[in-house]
Amino acid sequence: PEQSALEGEQHDEIQRYLQRLPAKYRAVIVLRYWYDLSYEEIASALKLTPALVKARLHRARELLARYMQQEDTKEGAVNALPRR
Template sequence: MEIADYIVADDRELVHRALDGDDAAFEHLFNRYRDAIYNLFVQRLGGTNDADDLLQETFIKVYINLHRYSADYTFGQWVYTIARNTFIDYVRRRQEDLPIDERFTAPASNAPTPEESFINLQQRSQIEHYLERLTPRYRQLIVMRFFEEYSYEEIAAKLALPLGTVKTQIHRAREQMCRMIVEGEKS
């Protein structure tokens, strides 16, 4: 088979040829997916330290298990699955290599400190103060959009208003609230 034939051959044909003992076909499969899998490992590892080893381990598994490849999936999906599982195994091995006291240390807490909780409470009461100063319609729109997290479409449906009207009124309500906040900071 000519080099050009390998280049234009689809993955399934190359797999078939590789299973028949054509090493060049497997080499072309490797070359097609090498960079993508390598970059996946670099991205997940945050660097290149072990990416080469994981790439090699992945394609050894691909070669050994090539007879298990099913044409129900694209070859790329199949290789990616092997790469993902190889990475998971790598992470587990590294976890097992850690001393027991490092394995079971509690992760850093995302809970706010007492100071952050106090600041959040202050900010919340300020926002509620400004909300109370809005007209009832604007207050309702701000609460639905930003506190209850309704989409514009959901708000329009619940209030039986055109979508454009809802967007305009929410924009005006935000502007009014921002003006009150700025004026409140000046005084």
């Protein structure tokens, strides 16, 4: 049960990060990592070039990393408060 609860929390956290992404970046992330589509398949589905798909995936991963880092920084600030 504990493992299931942790997985549920992680899923919710990932969903929050994805919702923050602009739609054009969210689409390529979902198609690549949820549906396991190739760059060519994503390009065809979204009417983009494979090079643009790669660029958007790169940018989307950068944004997700930034969101996660900001969240860690906020949590670190809360956890760093002095005890009384």
